[in-house]
Amino acid sequence: MKIAEPTVERLVQYHRLLEQLVAEGQKVVSSQEMGEMLSFKASQVRKDLSYFGEIGKRGVGYHVDRLHKHISRILASPRKWSIGLVGVGKLGEALLGYKAFQSEKFRIEALFDVDTDKIGKDIQGIPCYSSDAISEVVREKKIEVIIITVPGTAAQHVADKALQAGTVKGILNFAPVSLSVPGDVLLAAVDISVELEKLLFFLKHKDE
Amino acid sequence: MKIAEPTVERLVQYHRLLEQLVAEGQKVVSSQEMGEMLSFKASQVRKDLSYFGEIGKRGVGYHVDRLHKHISRILASPRKWSIGLVGVGKLGEALLGYKAFQSEKFRIEALFDVDTDKIGKDIQGIPCYSSDAISEVVREKKIEVIIITVPGTAAQHVADKALQAGTVKGILNFAPVSLSVPGDVLLAAVDISVELEKLLFFLKHKDE
DNA sequence: GTGTGTGAAGTGGTTCACAGCG
DNA sequence: CGCTGTGAACCACTTCACACAC
Numbered sequence: 001m002k003i004a005e006p007t008v009e010r011l012v013q014y015h016r017l018l019e020q021l022v023a024e025g026q027k028v029v030s031s032q033e034m035g036e037m038l039s040f041k042a043s044q045v046r047k048d049l050s051y052f053g054e055i056g057k058r059g060v061g062y063h064v065d066r067l068h069k070h071i072s073r074i075l076a077s078p079r080k081w082s083i084g085l086v087g088v089g090k091l092g093e094a095l096l097g098y099k100a101f102q103s104e105k106f107r108i109e110a111l112f113d114v115d116t117d118k119i120g121k122d123i124q125g126i127p128c129y130s131s132d133a134i135s136e137v138v139r140e141k142k143i144e145v146i147i148i149t150v151p152g153t154a155a156q157h158v159a160d161k162a163l164q165a166g167t168v169k170g171i172l173n174f175a176p177v178s179l180s181v182p183g184d185v186l187l188a189a190v191d192i193s194v195e196l197e198k199l200l201f202f203l204k205h206k207d208e
Numbered sequence: 209m210k211i212a213e214p215t216v217e218r219l220v221q222y223h224r225l226l227e228q229l230v231a232e233g234q235k236v237v238s239s240q241e242m243g244e245m246l247s248f249k250a251s252q253v254r255k256d257l258s259y260f261g262e263i264g265k266r267g268v269g270y271h272v273d274r275l276h277k278h279i280s281r282i283l284a285s286p287r288k289w290s291i292g293l294v295g296v297g298k299l300g301e302a303l304l305g306y307k308a309f310q311s312e313k314f315r316i317e318a319l320f321d322v323d324t325d326k327i328g329k330d331i332q333g334i335p336c337y338s339s340d341a342i343s344e345v346v347r348e349k350k351i352e353v354i355i356i357t358v359p360g361t362a363a364q365h366v367a368d369k370a371l372q373a374g375t376v377k378g379i380l381n382f383a384p385v386s387l388s389v390p391g392d393v394l395l396a397a398v399d400i401s402v403e404l405e406k407l408l409f410f411l412k413h414k415d416e
Numbered sequence: 417g418t419g420t421g422t423g424a425a426g427t428g429g430t431t432c433a434c435a436g437c438g
Numbered sequence: 439c440g441c442t443g444t445g446a447a448c449c450a451c452t453t454c455a456c457a458c459a460c
Contacts, residue, residue: 003413004429005406012405013386030441038386042441043431050443058437058442075409090302097298099359100384100401105408145407151307170411172404176308178221178246186414188407192398193308196380197220197283198213199353199396200313203378204285205211206394214451238419250419251453258421266420266459418460426453436443 003051010048011071013038018068030061081106084143086131086158087150088113088123091174095149096124109141112158134158139165145172152177215256219279221246222256226276238269289314292351294339294366295358296321296331299382303357304332317349320366342366347373353380360385 017037021029031045038045049055049062055070056062083106085092095101096108111128113119118128129137131150138146146162148155148171155175162168163185170186173179176193225245229237239253246253257263257270263278264270291314293300303309304316319336321327327338337345339358346354354370356363356379363383370376371393378394381387384401 005410006429008406008409009402012402016384017386032441037388039388041431043433044429046442047430047444054437054443056442059440060438061441075405077408077412078415081408081411090298090305094298094302095400098400101404105405145411147404169414170407172407176224178225180245180247186407186410188403190398190400190403192303192306194217194220195396195398196309196355197313198216199378199380199394200285200289201216201283202213202394203289203353206377207286212451240419249453251455252451254420255422255452262421262459264420267418268460269419420457420459422455422457424454424456427451429448429450431448432444432446434444434446436441438440438442 001051007048007051010038010040010044011075014045014048015068015071015075018064018071021064022068026064028061029064029067031056033061077105080104081145082141082143083108083145083147084110084112084134084138084141084162085126085147085149086112086134086162087148087154088115088118088128089149092147092149093123095147096126106145108147109143110137112137131158131161134161135164138162139167142167144168145170147172147174148179149174151175155179209259211259215259218246218248218252218256219282222253223276223279223283226272226279229272230276234272236269237272237275239264241269285313288312289353290349290351291316291353291355292318292320292342292346292349292370293334293355293357294320294342294370295356295362296323296326296336297357300355300357301331303355304334314353316355317351318345320345339366339369342369343372346370347375350375352376353378355380355382356387357382359383363387 031042035042035045052074055067085108088111108126111123111126112131112134113128114131119130121128144167146168148158150158152175155177156179159171159179159181173189176191179187181187239250243250243253260282263275293316296319316334319331319334320339320342321336322339326336329336352375354376356366358366360383363385364387367379367387381397384399387395389395
C-alpha cells in the first residue's frame with residue numbers, strides 16, 4: 001500500500017503523543033483532542049488513522065493503548081538498521097548523545113572523521129575511523145544508512161565514497177548542500193539554515 | 209504578493225547554489241542545469257524564478273551574478289533580527305559554531321540555560337542567562353525570534369515563558385515535541401528524530 | 417535554434433460533510 | 439447521540455506544452 005510522506009510524518013507525531021498519553025494514564029482520546037494537541041485538523045487525524053483499518057470506536061474515540069501499539073507496529077522495523085555517522089563535530093556528537101536518537105530500530109556501528117585525535121578511538125562507545133576508510137568500513141560492516149554531519153564542502157565527497165561500498169540505501173544529510181545521489185538511494189535532508197531562512201522570510205512578509 | 213512555502217525553500221537553495229557558481233566564475237546558467245544540480249524539474253525552476261519578474265534571457269539562460277543578486281534581494285531582511293537561543297547543550301553549541309549560521313540577517317543576543325556553570329558567562333561571545341529569566345531578558349532585549357534546543361520535556365515551558373515577553377514573533381524549535389503557540393507566532397520545527405524515523409520507514413517499504 | 421515565461425492541465429494532499437456504527 | 443470512517447469536493451503545488459524573445 002502506498003502511503004504519503006506527510007502522512008508518515010504525522011504518524012510519527014501521533015506515536016510520540018500517544019507515548020505521553022500512555023504515560024499519563026489517559027485511556028481514550030478523540031481525533032479532535034489529538035488534532036488540537038498537534039495542530040492538525042480532526043479530519044486529518046481520522047483520515048491518517050483510517051489508512052490502516054478501523055481502529056477507533058465510533059461514538060467513543062481511540063483507545064490510547066491500543067492505538068499506540070497499532071502505530072508502533074506500522075512504524076516498526078523488520079530488523080535493526082546498521083548506521084554510520086560521518087563527521088564527529090559538535091553536531092555529530094550532539095546527535096550521538098540525543099535521547100530521541102536512542103532507538104531499537106537502529107544501531108550506530110561506525111563513526112568517521114578526519115581528526116587524527118578521534119580516529120582509532122571509541123567515542124560514546126562507538127569506534128571512529130578515518131574518513132579515508134569510509135568505503136571499506138561501510139562495506140565491511142554492511143552499513144545501510146549514513147548520517148552526514150560534515151561541512152557542506154565535504155558532504156558530496158563523503159556521500160560518494162559511502163555509496164561506493166554498495167550497501168548504503170539511505171542518507172540523512174545535515175550538511176547545508178543538496179546532495180546528488182542515484183535514484184534508488186533514499187535521501188532525507190535536515191537543513192537547519194534553510195529552515196531559519198524560511199522563518200525569517202515569512203516574518204518579514206508578515207511585518208509588511 | 210503571496211509566495212508559497214515550498215517556493216521559499218527552493219529560493220534559498222537557488223541562492224546557495226548561485227553563491228557557488230559565482231565563486232566558480234560561471235557566467236550563465238540554465239533552468240535545466242540548476243534543476244539537475246538541485247534535483248528539481250527545469251519547469252519548476254523557471255516557474256519559481258518567474259514569480260519575481262522576467263529575470264532570465266530567452267535562448268540564453270540566467271545571468272549568474274544578476275540572478276544571485278536578485279534572489280538576495282528577495283530574501284533580504286529589512287533589518288537585523290534579534291535572536292535568543294534557549295538550551296546551550298551540545299546541539300545549541302553546535303548551532304552557535306555553525307558556519308551557515310553566521311549571517312547578516314540576525315544576531316544572537318542572548319543564551320539561556322539551566323546549568324549554573326554557564327549562567328553569567330559569555331559563551332562564544334554571547335551572554336548566557338538563567339532560564340528563569342527568559343521573559344525578562346527577552347523583553348528587555350526585544351528578542352523577536354527564539355531558537356529552542358532544550359529537551360522535549362522543557363520545550364513548551366520555555367516557549368510559554370518567552371512568549372510572555374510579548375516581543376517574540378517566531379520560534380525555531382529543535383525539541384522533539386510539537387509546540388502549541390498562538391496563531392500569530394510563526395513556528396518552524398526541525399525534528400531530527402522524525403526525519404530519521406521517516407527515512408527508516410520508507411527504507412522498510414522499499415525493501416518489501 | 418535555444419531556453420525562458422506562463423496559462424492550462426495534472427497530481428497529490430487536505431478538508432468537508434455525512435453515512436454508519438457503537 | 440457522538441465520534442469515527444470515507445467518498446467527494448476542494449485546494450495548492452507541480453508539470454506540461456508551447457508561444458515568444460533573443
